[in-house]
Amino acid sequence: MPARTLVPDEALRVASRQESLITTGQCRDAGVSPDVLRRLRRTGSWRHVTRGVHDTEPAPVASRPVDHRRRRAAWAALLAFGPESIAVGPCALALLGVAGLPARVEPQATLPGARSLESRDGIRLRMFDDGMTVTRVGDRYVAAPEWALAQAVPELDRPWAVAVMDSALHLGLLSSDGLARAHDHARGRRGVARTHSWWELADGRAESPLETWVRLDCVDGGVPPDMLQVPLVGSSGRERRGDLGWRLDDGRRVVAEVDGAEFHDTPSAAFADRERHNDLVTADVAALLRLTSSDARVPGCSATIVRRALLAAGRRRAA
The missing domain is CATH 3.40.1350 (Trna Endonuclease; Chain: A, domain 1)
Structure with missing residues (x-):
């Protein structure tokens, strides 16, 4: 039986704050040498996510709790595109604690001033929305609730779209006026035409x-x-x-x-x-x-x- 590879506690602490994910740079800072990293990957103890990002949890992603998978998608995008990246759309909603998202969330983020689209390994870089405001979750930035809903609702089917609007209102992340502004921010986006009547259905009294x-x-x-x-x-x-x-x-x-x-x-x-x-x-x-x-x-x-x-x-x- 091969010897077990010991991982520094600091590396595991970093990964635990990022839904089991860690970057190559964070590994280096935490004392994980390149040889150890290669061994962890080779033995299947850690998994490849995308260039420079690793998953410290060996269990298949599909077998993990749904809320973890949604937040993991957000962290995959944030770590893939670097420390200046901003979680957007459904990923921002997941990190803000909004309920009602589909089980599978596409990893997506943006960068300040980004004007080109990029995608790799199923992780999407979105164009930066002019005027978009952000908020902090921990030590990372996410789109503010109004903008996150404006980005997410046109991409969701009706049950999920109304559910996330209900949840955001119920959590007090935005007011009814804020929801109206989110609707305005969404105008002109691909897929928004079918959603206009949905915004009127949102009700923050729904508790789930x-x-x-x-x-x-x-x-x-x-x-x-x-x-x-x-x-x-x-x-x-x-x-x-x-x-x-x-x-x-x-x-x-x-x-x-x-x-x-x-x-x-x-x-x-x-x-x-x-x-x-x-x-x-x-x-x-x-x-x-x-x-x-x-x-x-x-x-x-x-x-x-x-x-x-x-x-x-x-x-x-x-x-």
Whole structure:
């Protein structure tokens, strides 16, 4: 069995701050010699990403957590194009903590004054947007939220585009006025024409991408919710909230809770969930629906469930 190659702790610390990635220069500064670097690459302990960038995590990228993969894409672009590079588009959103991005994010960055396009090993250098503002995440620069959305939304499909706008608003990264400016910044970009109606759908009250996707399905299915984050008082007297609500003619409501957990890990968790569900079935709540990621993945499924519940509960009050 070949001897294990020892990696200096400093190199691992640097890589841990960069989603497992490290540059050749950082390796040198941390005490990783060229011979050791070659050995790590040859044995598969480290992986080649692009010229001068290495991945210290041997596990296949596809097997890693989705959030790590998104941020790793951003770091791959930042490290590939040097210390002056700026994360843009979906990569900037990933580093800003915005939820709702697709599982696969294209690594992309820009450089101050960049006027040419370049791509290597699937990593894209974008032209620098005139007037673009930036913000810091750690010790690196990323496009400010308004600009990151302007760059990202035209490249995304509708569910992801609305989800990232919802998340950015919910996190307080920008205001409704800021979202309007982002829309203005996006005008004229390739792919933006199909997105103009999407910007009006953004709602910062959504607390997860799954809530966004269920809401969009209901909008498309002709049963848009009347309320988000519905305040409720359970039969126990405890104050609770439902994710989406629909008013009925008699003043009662149909309430939907959106649950991303497909399974309960323990009997106690299942009991607590059932107790919460039962507590919310009160005189004011005509029906309490549970919608999951499985429902959200099927176009029309959430809307059909809601429509049936509304019909069963009575005619819906006009908006």
